[in-house]
Amino acid sequence: xIATTIEYQKAQEELKxxxxxxxxxxxxxxxxxxxxxxxxxxxxxxxxxxxxxxYEGSEEARQPESK
Numbered sequence: 001x002i003a004t005t006i007e008y009q010k011a012q013e014e015l016k017x018x019x020x021x022x023x024x025x026x027x028x029x030x031x032x033x034x035x036x037x038x039x040x041x042x043x044x045x046x047x048x049x050x051x052x053x054x055y056e057g058s059e060e061a062r063q064p065e066s067k
Contacts, residue, residue, distance in 0.1 A: 002055040
């Protein structure tokens with residue numbers, strides 16, 4: 001779980017790297033090829049999105065509303 005701003009930034013960097021890796025795989029291997037690898041990367045991306053969302057939600061809950 002992401003608990004600090006530093007971990008949040010690292011997770012965002014990891015997410016960008018995974019998205020770039022997935023894009024390269026999709027370019028070099030057409031549909032059907034390397035399916036397990038692409039599926040695994042998509043699962044890692046989804047997990048990071050979930051963790052980032054939880055952290056962002058907790059940050060919003062900690063911040064007082066400014067009007």
